[in-house]
Amino acid sequence: MSTRMLPLSLTGRLAVFFALVVSIALASMGAFAYYSLAAQLESRDDEVVRGKLDQVQHFLREVDGRQGVSSAQHRFGDLVRGYSDLIVRVTSQQDGVVLFSTGDSDATLTTENVSGMVIMRSENATLGKDAAAVVVVVAKTGEDRQQVTARFRATLLFGTTVGVVLTAMVGAAITRRELQPAHALIRQINRISVERLSYRVDMPVKPTEVRDIAGAFNAMLKRVEDGYIKLSRFSADLAHDLRTPLNNLIGHAEVTLSRDRRSSEYVTVIEDSLIEYQRLARMIDAMLFLARADSAKVALEISRIQLNPELRKLSTYFLVLAEERGVSILIDGDAIVDVDAILFQRAINNLLSNAVRHAKSGTAIAINISSDESICRIDICNWGDRISEHDLPLIFDRFYRGDRARSNSLHSTGLGLAIVKSIMELHGGRVTVESPADGMTRFTLQFPLKRREEEERRVTA
Template sequence: MRRMALGTRLALLFAACTAAVSLGAGLLFSHASAQHFIELDQQLLESRLSQVRSLLGGLDTPDGLPARLPALHSELSHQADLALRISSHDGAAWFTSRPGLPPTPATPGLSTQHANGVDYRSLAVQLNGQGSPRLTLFLDITHHQHFLQGMQRLIWLTVGLSALATALLGAWAARRGLRPLRQIGQVAASVSARSLTTRLPVAQMPEELAELASTVNAMLQRLDDAFQRLSAFSADIAHELRTPLSNLLTHTQVTLTRPRSLEEYREALHGNLEELQWMAQMINDMLFLAKADHGLLVPGQVALALHEEVDALLEYYAPLAEDGEVQLLREGEALLQGDRPMLRRALSNLLDNALRFTPAGGQVRVTLEPGIRVCVANTGAAIDAAALPRLFDRFYRVDPARREGSSEHAGLGLAITRSIVQAHGGSIVAHCEGGWTRFVIELPEGE
């Protein structure tokens, strides 16, 4: 079954609330009116009773009743809807002013009775105390009952019309009130790869929906950013792979233009192998970054002496540093829980990057501090402040003269380093000042 629309639910809820309030108010008014009529009837009966008592004072037997009847009839004639019954204390009727009256109530006091299609309010009392004759006054209240019944019908009619009117007005109000939600739905339905720049007007939204609209806008902004990165990433991949593929095709075509010696074919295959190895490495790096983007990197938790790992890497890069006349230094010690291969790869990328941009006679320094804070710094040319945030972007190279498809560096090393650091719950930033370029890593301490 189709679920009921929110606007319809609100309209029915408004109608039910209005009907309940109207019914409660009507019933309360009806009860108050009935009680008011009872009080008026009681006052009228008591006033007539005092007059009847004065006319029948001293009456003990039916024999004294005929002498008092003329005055009694005269008194009753003043109000046509009033009737009287006089009976002995044991219930035997002595006098009844009107036929068709209901029986005398068993107990004294005010009561409501019904006889021959007529409603009566009766008041029964003893004339002169215990054992004396009983007087019962009957008041025709049929007109009261007709009024109350008409009022009850009016109440039900009012309840029905109020519920209907409230349902219609509630539907209209709900439709207008839910317009921002429909607007959010329309924006969400119109979102595509070509319309990620659409935003909801938060300032025009009600307070209750402003937060939702802000959340939707933030989601669209994240999608837009991710799509832009993906588009740029795809374009960068195409640029990076175009040159080596072109080199491979050209080299292979040239090699096949004429017969060559075995050694020449061997050299051609070695050249192609280098290009293929570089392409395979770049593809592996891109797969690594793709796993990082989807949160699939789960680093191991092994106790590591980070200074020992740094010393091993410095020893590995020592020949390269010696050829470039660069001094390698390590300061401080640090212990942490982490993934050894991942962290070695991250530090290796930083050291390789530092050695490439450190001039002869310069210095590369790795500083370890408690906390855990790792700083890889190198001397060299300053990097433009605007370029520092982009150093960790994929395929980004500071050198504007870089060659597309370089088989040496694809510009993925720092991006991989950041992914590894973030997978360990840390952060990495770059600074450049005073002739030093510093990459600072902050990692959580191991337990």
């Protein structure tokens, strides 16, 4: 059956499939029963013909010659009584004269196309006293057998048809009843809108398939709700962070144009405006990077890096700022990782910039490198104000900055830590943060070493 001919509804399709399966099963059983019955009836006809042939031969041995056969016609009639389709013919071998026959035996026995006829003959039969040889033919046309099989075939066809129809109806009813939880789930899903993302559908106890669908749908709703909340917060933070430099630029321009200025004042305004332009450029660059990272369009150029010398080189860019704040940078440990060098430098720069800004004067920023068989860890620790428990889960969100960092917003876009998280995810790693009560803040980068191990195995092979 072509799939285009099937009904569109699941109830209709299952009803058709049920009917098809039942029709095949009933047809198979009916065919088996039909041919078994036909074989048994034919076997019974063989037994009847063989038994009648023995009876006729026994009777012929008791008659008194050919005259005895003629005078005992009624006894031959008794042999075939009750068998409307039984034929008996006795013929003399000497002259071919038919001594006894039932019905139109000549026409029937000479017809070659009689279907299902059972014929047995004996040429060794003899008459009683004169021992004259005769030919005995006993046949059964099979008409009664054909009538029985025809009635049985009609009954099978009718029963199969009724069974298929009833199965389709019962199957449709059962399917419709079992799909009620699915229809209820659809009605609940139709109630969901953007304003009701917190709505959760009920999870029926059975069937388990619908329960699993409901659970998966609720999990999807949770992800959509979280994404929608983050997007709403992102939009609000983006509007806030873009508005600040734009307002500064507008304010500078309006004040400058309010009256004639000296050339030095115009230079100052342009320098201040340039700072805001640079801030906007950094923000746009960071947003573009995050958008490309989200859509997996950042192609990694993997290279092998020795971490200790690389981190020492990167820390030199922050030495001047660190000295101004009375902070030192210490590096301990070493390892080798396979990373994208540019993205790795960007992640480390963002974390070092964040550590130097928030470290207390007179403390040290500690960079510790360690590794095991599968992971390389880089811990960047600084001592300063503790990050609150409320801020810790949100610190890697875009445009999120704790209250203590808001005063530093002139130098921060609020996207640095979000970029670090995206870079680590692109490398198959992760970044975590801890801020215990002693004032130490630890950012941990975890790089997987699987890529390097696979390459070493290929080289060895």
